[in-house]
Amino acid sequence: MSKSELTLTPVETVACCSPLVREPLSADRADRVVPLLKALADPVRLRLVSIVAASEGGEACVCDLNDAFDLSQPTISHHLKVLHEAGLLDRTKRGVWVYYAVRRDVLADVATLIGGSA
């Protein structure tokens, strides 16, 4: 195991290696991949990712996302923070509004790890 691998972020880890079904996942790699899966493993967050990804221009304003759920604004803000900190959503502030965009490359890397189609 290289030293650089020890310092990989979750996003870097998921992008760098063989799919699940090829060879056993090490504990270290599992620990770095799991935050991404945990971030997706919530119905609200999964829908948030989907709504943002399917939006015009691939990004969505928080104000629109709030309206899409029957949840308080702090709760949506919390979920967006989780997705952002996991590396799945980019965050851009324009004026008073905040826009989130899906990192499709990360999503694709997670998919490759799980499905091993590549």
Place this chain on the structure above:
Amino acid sequence: MSKSELTLTPVETVACCSPLVREPLSADRADRVVPLLKALADPVRLRLVSIVAASEGGEACVCDLNDAFDLSQPTISHHLKVLHEAGLLDRTKRGVWVYYAVRRDVLADVATLIGGSA
């Protein structure tokens, strides 16, 4: 929404529909997909899936899986049950031993939903 869609299991749900990034995921579909992601979103379970998938013949005995972790036997048994009930692992009893095998089709369907490469 058809009546049959209402009765889909998580595994059926994830196999039937467009990827995340194509169109917004409904709350119903999210609720049925999330159990699969939750099952994978644990470092021990992710490694279990990987170890089983990478094993000879695509299956592994529980006794071998126990040895691969520094955890109690009931804990491994619990994680295997979660993966089995989510539909990710098949379970076969032969004599005293129990073998688990990964359902690669389910894994591939989850990957397609996430990555949208198809």
Place this chain on the structure above:
DNA sequence: CGTTCATATTGATGGTTGTCGATGTATTGA
């Protein structure tokens, strides 16, 4: 039968997480 071995179940416990109301921060416009 009774023992041994492989696996599952139960019950308890400490830690994590989703949610909310209240409050804070920052930007815009009057």
Place this chain on the structure above:
DNA sequence: TCAATACATCGACAACCATCAATATGAACG
């Protein structure tokens, strides 16, 4: 400078979850 709007943070609480020790189940073998 004041008010309004958009979003984030804080603190609290209930629900969930990973883990273990103890125990149960069940198959193979003397």
